[in-house]
Amino acid sequence: MNRTFRVVALVVAFALGAVAYQQGVIPQIIQRWDDVWFLGKEHMLLVAVSGGLAIVTGIPFGIWLTRPSMRKAAETMIQGLNIGTTIPTLAILALSMSLLGIGKVPAIFGLWVASLLPIVRNTYTGILAVPPHMKEAAVGMGMRPNQILWKVELPNALFVIFAGIRTALAINVGTVPLAYLIGGGGLGELIFSGIALDMTDLMLAGAIPVAILAVLTDFAVAQCQLWLVPRGVNPLR
Amino acid sequence: MIKLEKLTKIFDTPGGTITAVDHVDMEVGEGEICVLLGPSGCGKTTNLKMINRLVVPTSGKIFIDGKDTDDYDPVELRRNIGYVIQQIGLFPNKTIEENICIVPDMLGWDRKKSRARAAELLELVALDPALFLTRFPKELSGGQQQRVGVIRALAADPPVMLMDEPFGAIDPINREVIQDEFLKMQQTLRKTIMFVSHDIDEAVKMADKVAIFRDGKLEQCSSPDDLLAHPANSFIADFVGGDRTLKRLRLVKVSEAMSKGAPSVTAESPVADAVKAMEDHGHANVVMVDERKRPRGFVHMNDVRDKKGPVSDHYEALEATVDAREDLRTAVSLMFSNDVTWLACTDADGKYAGYITQRGITHLLGETYNQ
Ligand SMILES: Nc1ncnc2c1ncn2[C@@H]1O[C@H](COP(=O)(O)OP(=O)(O)OP(=O)(O)O)[C@@H](O)[C@H]1O
Ligand SMILES: [Mg+2]
Numbered sequence: 001m002n003r004t005f006r007v008v009a010l011v012v013a014f015a016l017g018a019v020a021y022q023q024g025v026i027p028q029i030i031q032r033w034d035d036v037w038f039l040g041k042e043h044m045l046l047v048a049v050s051g052g053l054a055i056v057t058g059i060p061f062g063i064w065l066t067r068p069s070m071r072k073a074a075e076t077m078i079q080g081l082n083i084g085t086t087i088p089t090l091a092i093l094a095l096s097m098s099l100l101g102i103g104k105v106p107a108i109f110g111l112w113v114a115s116l117l118p119i120v121r122n123t124y125t126g127i128l129a130v131p132p133h134m135k136e137a138a139v140g141m142g143m144r145p146n147q148i149l150w151k152v153e154l155p156n157a158l159f160v161i162f163a164g165i166r167t168a169l170a171i172n173v174g175t176v177p178l179a180y181l182i183g184g185g186g187l188g189e190l191i192f193s194g195i196a197l198d199m200t201d202l203m204l205a206g207a208i209p210v211a212i213l214a215v216l217t218d219f220a221v222a223q224c225q226l227w228l229v230p231r232g233v234n235p236l237r
Numbered sequence: 238m239i240k241l242e243k244l245t246k247i248f249d250t251p252g253g254t255i256t257a258v259d260h261v262d263m264e265v266g267e268g269e270i271c272v273l274l275g276p277s278g279c280g281k282t283t284n285l286k287m288i289n290r291l292v293v294p295t296s297g298k299i300f301i302d303g304k305d306t307d308d309y310d311p312v313e314l315r316r317n318i319g320y321v322i323q324q325i326g327l328f329p330n331k332t333i334e335e336n337i338c339i340v341p342d343m344l345g346w347d348r349k350k351s352r353a354r355a356a357e358l359l360e361l362v363a364l365d366p367a368l369f370l371t372r373f374p375k376e377l378s379g380g381q382q383q384r385v386g387v388i389r390a391l392a393a394d395p396p397v398m399l400m401d402e403p404f405g406a407i408d409p410i411n412r413e414v415i416q417d418e419f420l421k422m423q424q425t426l427r428k429t430i431m432f433v434s435h436d437i438d439e440a441v442k443m444a445d446k447v448a449i450f451r452d453g454k455l456e457q458c459s460s461p462d463d464l465l466a467h468p469a470n471s472f473i474a475d476f477v478g479g480d481r482t483l484k485r486l487r488l489v490k491v492s493e494a495m496s497k498g499a500p501s502v503t504a505e506s507p508v509a510d511a512v513k514a515m516e517d518h519g520h521a522n523v524v525m526v527d528e529r530k531r532p533r534g535f536v537h538m539n540d541v542r543d544k545k546g547p548v549s550d551h552y553e554a555l556e557a558t559v560d561a562r563e564d565l566r567t568a569v570s571l572m573f574s575n576d577v578t579w580l581a582c583t584d585a586d587g588k589y590a591g592y593i594t595q596r597g598i599t600h601l602l603g604e605t606y607n608q
Contacts, residue, residue: 137326
């Protein structure tokens, strides 16, 4: 099954490659390699910084919402965040620009907002989904609240948290090309220039690397999820 | 060891107040197993959870070893009380070894010592450490998980154990096995144990003391035999069941109901000796033993009264014998299945030790009722 899938994938990739070559995309990429390389790095930097920020802020925020003191406020906040996701990412970027102007900072801010919600929500629901009896066992054995968080709640929610990170980064990588529109740079530059100049090969020289980076990012997060989540609570192992 | 004084818990709920535990006074001695029993919702779990402060009492006192539990830091208190919850509560993210070592690790035990302890405890409940230490809870059967739940509570060797239906999730056959293992363990460990159950048979089997609750009140707290023989009121009599006398059969050993010093004959003895032995002893049967004193058969008075020759010409084979260390339930069951009214009993070496009769059993059980 897996083997046939890989063979099919290879054949498709090869066919796409052949078509792309014929369309002059590959020569285009090779010819513009310096641009692709430079913009690709910029692109990944945007993903890394905004995604990283979303992770390091989203998880603590999600944890904070699960603390007993927040019990009442938390549901309202999550509802608010849920409404937040219905806002298209392009609109978020536009709002960010109207707040912070043009450049990398508003781009990163917009991307951070767009990828925050899945992380917060999954951290929150993941921790709340830890069965109460498991927490009772932990308390009954004499664990302190922070020991319960680190040894019981977080490890058991980790798989769900990773799923949130995966969704967040998928949204993030998909939105980064739009960041070009508010001066964030990245591979969007090639795509939008290609569209504006009606140069399909230029556009594809941006679009194909974006697609490859998206697949690679997702693959990397999936690998982290597979290997970092303890075997006992990892349905994939 | 554990002493409850006027212990009361009142829950405030939107629908009004619920008195879950109502002025309970009781005491469990060191090394005793006390089983809390009663219908659902009568306050057993709440009573148990107040002891390790998972539930804070509304009023009343709890003393462990003479010391008021209010004076302990709750975390310290809990680390010194083994706690088994009904839903087992193993941590799925940790291996069996890590699960067992949680409390020892928190207490700062040496790592080598705690890991060795984990292996030793697994062996105690008949799970092979080489196989199970590195497994995760999801890789164990329900019964195996429950055993690990119990030994995890034992890991730091706490003097007191609280267990909430620890064998509830296991099928009846495996439950018996685990109960037996647990009792064997308790013989050497001598923990002070409070244990919630809703199974009267389990209570009768495990308990030194049974505490019966109704609507938060302690109705009776006494030994299993006393409870079955003298239920304090009709609620308890109903609760323990109309067959409570049959349940007492489990509590009495064959050796207690057995007629000792009964005569026996050998295959070579003349029947006249057998007749004389029966007349002297006043029993219409006498057991024939082999050269190693194991019961082999018997002769009945009516068959041999005027006969001659050795016993070997006249004896009948014994359908069944019973080990004197078994309980009366086993003996009665053997009598019924073999359609006999008496059984020859053997000691640990298989030698003839005496006999037990249906009359003897009914008499013994009846005695307590006439007190
Ligand atoms: N946290 C709580 N808040 C409000 N009421 C509670 C709470 N915990 C228990 N109760 C109530 O207290 C009573 C006793 O509950 P408890 O859990 O001690 O019963 P139990 O004897 O253990 O029953 P079971 O055999 O069903 O486990 C019940 O009426 C229950 O509804
Ligand atoms: Mg209960």
